[in-house]
Amino acid sequence: MFNKYMKRLDQLALASEQIIERLDIMDAQLTALTAQVTANTNLEASAVQMIQGIAAQIAAAAASNDTNALPALTAQLNTSATALAAAIQANTPAQPAGPVVSA
Numbered sequence: 484m485f486n487k488y489m490k491r492l493d494q495l496a497l498a499s500e501q502i503i504e505r506l507d508i509m510d511a512q513l514t515a516l517t518a519q520v521t522a523n524t525n526l527e528a529s530a531v532q533m534i535q536g537i538a539a540q541i542a543a544a545a546a547s548n549d550t551n552a553l554p555a556l557t558a559q560l561n562t563s564a565t566a567l568a569a570a571i572q573a574n575t576p577a578q579p580a581g582p583v584v585s586a
Contacts, residue, residue, distance in 0.1 A: 522574050529570075533563050 537560055544552035 519574075519576060526570055526574055530567055533567070537563065 537556065540552070540559075541556055544550075544556060
């Protein structure tokens with residue numbers, strides 16, 4: 484009878500260890516996800532600010548009939564678009580090759 488209880492305790496100890504291991508994995512994944520969300524949020528906020536700034540410059544140029552400013556703003560838009568595309572690509576994690584399977 485004592486051996487039966489010891490065996491069950493061993494099984495419970497093993498199950499507890501497996502749960503702890505899975506929690507550690509989930510904690511690491513949550514930390515990585517939190518960091519990526521922060522990076523994406525910062526990037527999105529920067530993009531919004533950039534777009535609003537350029538829109539304001541275009542509106543100001545249009546309001547003052549300053550057609551000379553339009554080529555410079557077009558160049559700025561092209562430069563900003565390239566920088567934004569690079570930032571998005573740099574902050575986009577690679578997709579896993581297959582489905583992620585947890586132990």
